[in-house]
Amino acid sequence: xxDTSKNLAIGIDxxxxxxxxxxxNHRGEILQQSEMKTEQxxxxxxxxxxxYNVLKPMMDTVPAGTLVEGIGIGAPNGNxxxxxxxxxxxxxxxxxxxxxxxxxxxxxxxxxxNNDAKAAAIGEMTYGAARGMKDFIMITLGTGVGSGIVxxxxxxYGHDGFAGELGxxxxxxxxxxxxxxxxxxxxxxxxxxxxxxxxxxEMLDENPKVESLMRxxxxxxxxxxxxxxxxxKGDKLANEVYLFTGQILGExxxxxxxxxxxxxxxxxxxxxxxxxxxxxxxxxxxxxNLLPIYQNKIKLIFSELKEADAAILGAxxxxxxxxxxxxxxxxS
Amino acid sequence: xxDTSKNLAIGIDxxxxxxxxxxxNHRGEILQQSEMKTEQxxxxxxxxxxxYNVLKPMMDTVPAGTLVEGIGIGAPNGNxxxxxxxxxxxxxxxxxxxxxxxxxxxxxxxxxxNNDAKAAAIGEMTYGAARGMKDFIMITLGTGVGSGIVxxxxxxYGHDGFAGELGxxxxxxxxxxxxxxxxxxxxxxxxxxxxxxxxxxEMLDENPKVESLMRxxxxxxxxxxxxxxxxxKGDKLANEVYLFTGQILGExxxxxxxxxxxxxxxxxxxxxxxxxxxxxxxxxxxxxNLLPIYQNKIKLIFSELKEADAAILGAxxxxxxxxxxxxxxxxS
Numbered sequence: 158x159x160d161t162s163k164n165l166a167i168g169i170d171x172x173x174x175x176x177x178x179x180x181x182n183h184r185g186e187i188l189q190q191s192e193m194k195t196e197q198x199x200x201x202x203x204x205x206x207x208x209y210n211v212l213k214p215m216m217d218t219v220p221a222g223t224l225v226e227g228i229g230i231g232a233p234n235g236n237x238x239x240x241x242x243x244x245x246x247x248x249x250x251x252x253x254x255x256x257x258x259x260x261x262x263x264x265x266x267x268x269x270x271n272n273d274a275k276a277a278a279i280g281e282m283t284y285g286a287a288r289g290m291k292d293f294i295m296i297t298l299g300t301g302v303g304s305g306i307v308x309x310x311x312x313x314y315g316h317d318g319f320a321g322e323l324g325x326x327x328x329x330x331x332x333x334x335x336x337x338x339x340x341x342x343x344x345x346x347x348x349x350x351x352x353x354x355x356x357x358x359e360m361l362d363e364n365p366k367v368e369s370l371m372r373x374x375x376x377x378x379x380x381x382x383x384x385x386x387x388x389x390k391g392d393k394l395a396n397e398v399y400l401f402t403g404q405i406l407g408e409x410x411x412x413x414x415x416x417x418x419x420x421x422x423x424x425x426x427x428x429x430x431x432x433x434x435x436x437x438x439x440x441x442x443x444x445x446n447l448l449p450i451y452q453n454k455i456k457l458i459f460s461e462l463k464e465a466d467a468a469i470l471g472a473x474x475x476x477x478x479x480x481x482x483x484x485x486x487x488x489s
Numbered sequence: 490x491x492d493t494s495k496n497l498a499i500g501i502d503x504x505x506x507x508x509x510x511x512x513x514n515h516r517g518e519i520l521q522q523s524e525m526k527t528e529q530x531x532x533x534x535x536x537x538x539x540x541y542n543v544l545k546p547m548m549d550t551v552p553a554g555t556l557v558e559g560i561g562i563g564a565p566n567g568n569x570x571x572x573x574x575x576x577x578x579x580x581x582x583x584x585x586x587x588x589x590x591x592x593x594x595x596x597x598x599x600x601x602x603n604n605d606a607k608a609a610a611i612g613e614m615t616y617g618a619a620r621g622m623k624d625f626i627m628i629t630l631g632t633g634v635g636s637g638i639v640x641x642x643x644x645x646y647g648h649d650g651f652a653g654e655l656g657x658x659x660x661x662x663x664x665x666x667x668x669x670x671x672x673x674x675x676x677x678x679x680x681x682x683x684x685x686x687x688x689x690x691e692m693l694d695e696n697p698k699v700e701s702l703m704r705x706x707x708x709x710x711x712x713x714x715x716x717x718x719x720x721x722k723g724d725k726l727a728n729e730v731y732l733f734t735g736q737i738l739g740e741x742x743x744x745x746x747x748x749x750x751x752x753x754x755x756x757x758x759x760x761x762x763x764x765x766x767x768x769x770x771x772x773x774x775x776x777x778n779l780l781p782i783y784q785n786k787i788k789l790i791f792s793e794l795k796e797a798d799a800a801i802l803g804a805x806x807x808x809x810x811x812x813x814x815x816x817x818x819x820x821s
Contacts, residue, residue: 290648291648292647292648306748306749308640308645308647309643309645311641313640313641313748313749314750315624315640315749315750315751316622316623316624316750316751316752317750317786318750319750319782319783320748320749320750321747321748321749321750322747322780322782323747323748325747325780326743326744326747326748327740327743327744327778328662329662330660330661330740338780340778340780408659408662411658411659412658412659412744413748415653415654415655415657415658416638416645416652416653416655416658416745416748416749417638417645417647417652417653417748418646418647418648418649418650418651418652418653419647419648420648446659446672448654448657448670448672450651450654451651454649
């Protein structure tokens with residue numbers, strides 16, 4: 158009878174540029190972590206070899222009496238039902254990659270994969286702001302907008318594993334065209350870091366006579382970080398950018414609430430560094446667009462996980478989910 | 490050891506005007522049914538007495554060897570967690586009504602209540618088009634627009650029992666004002682029977698020179714039935730009403746798909762009598778607004794339950810759900 162609460166999990170977060178990995182305990186403490194370039198590996202097989210070479214030394218130094226229970230992987234287009242990455246546009250490996258099989262074979266450990274936003278939601282439920290919550294929605298506001306939906310304590314996958322693409326829901330029919338999907342007026346068009354930069358440039362163009370600190374920067378330089386800095390210095394137009402972004406986000410969140418009536422919506426990702434600039438208008442517009450039965454009771458909060466750690470934590474938390482869910486696990 | 494597949498359930502559907510009730514077997518056959526005026530009872534106690542007086546003779550005639558297992562109730566604002574009807578705007582009994590307690594005490598049988606749209610979804614899953622499905626969304630297009638969402642085989646209630654108000658999600662920000670909620674551009678504003686009549690009148694007003702069969706009727710007379718009849722006779726403007734309605738509905742359904750990725754969306758209610766007039770533009774616009782990963786795989790279908798029977802069937806199906814869910818049941 159070993160005490161499983163002392164067991165450890167490996168978390169691996171695969172991004173287009175970097176892969177982060179670490180060893181995590183049940184309390185969400187990262188014992189060791191590092192990262193490597195994803196792009197250097199021309200095939201998934203070489204990538205898994207590379208991972209083994211850096212993780213084996215870490216695994217050899219875990220404290221006595223602890224056991225590495227399994228490997229959790231967060232990846233773009235990670236399919237938890239099949240243990241695969243499928244047609245990920247930002248990775249150099251094309252088609253369907255049976256990553257869990259490769260990882261389990263190389264490490265001789267159970268492995269489990271999930272889409273990165275869903276892994277983030279599981280991480281938040283395991284170690285972060287959603288501890289103890291059974292119904293919440295995690296919205297990741299980064300370069301794109303992702304989401305992980307938890308209902309009744311379980312991540313929502315839908316009939317095919319593809320549920321939770323809230324960034325692509327239409328919130329302004331006929332609105333701004335998405336640079337990738339070609340669809341008009343999706344949430345991601347406006348509330349991603351990319352969308353915020355577009356809004357800033359549009360507002361600068363449409364208000365040529367309004368002074369703004371943002372005019373110190375070229376169109377290409379302007380990003381959500383610069384908009385935030387300018388707004389924090391009192392720049393009116395930069396503040397308007399967030400009022401508009403929060404309006405769109407708040408309206409979308411109200412729709413999501415009327416779908417699943419979550420206890421909380423948790424915002425995560427680079428955009429939340431804007432703090433109250435984005436929180437206040439989002440909350441105001443969410444409340445304004447809710448039926449009275451939902452008003453003033455849905456918590457709208459920021460993630461409690463450090464952004465630098467969240468990816469590894471989310472991936473590692475998948476390992477603890479193995480027993481809880483019926484998700485297919487390679488090697489179990 | 491009795492054979493529970495021979496057991497029967499009572500289904501009661503409480504509407505603002507009429508209450509329908511019947512005795513149903515496991516195959517979804519209504520053995521007996523009738524209805525009475527809801528409004529004649531000044532208190533919930535008198536209503537339950539009235540129900541007992543009409544149902545007792547029915548119960549006395551059930552076939553030998555069968556047992557009435559319990560009573561399922563579908564009602565506006567029915568709260569399954571508390572066994573109550575809460576602040577239903579269309580009923581004359583105000584406030585919070587502990588209906589399940591009253592029913593169970595009077596009938597000496599377990600009782601369970603649910604919101605009418607959720608009961609319809611459970612009925613569809615038990616006896617209708619959603620048999621065997623674990624992930625689907627039921628949209629009821631009647632005077633209003635209701636919904637019942639099923640994920641992983643369970644109705645979605647959210648943290649407070651209020652999930653699934655998809656009729657009130659905003660699909661046209663700043664659009665048509667809702668007659669009841671005062672909110673702008675909700676799905677119900679456009680795709681309910683009420684909304685369709687408004688659209689028809691708007692189109693007649695905006696196109697004064699366009700001939701239309703609908704002009705034979707006064708503003709007040711025009712309803713979705715008349716619009717359907719005119720469109721079926723080849724009336725171009727009436728057809729336009731459905732093209733517009735289907736566009737809005739299709740866009741909304743696409744958003745719902747990207748939330749929960751259901752196997753099917755099932756349409757139900759008076760509006761579906763329009764058949765292909767509403768189905769075709771809805772399907773086209775849903776597909777057009779979906780990410781490629783969802784395209785051409787979500788079934789969009791009409792309910793398989795007869796509208797006249799569906800309310801009783803849905804309510805009765807709640808009884809079979811008692812064992813399956815942890816919903817609070819009075820008297821169990």
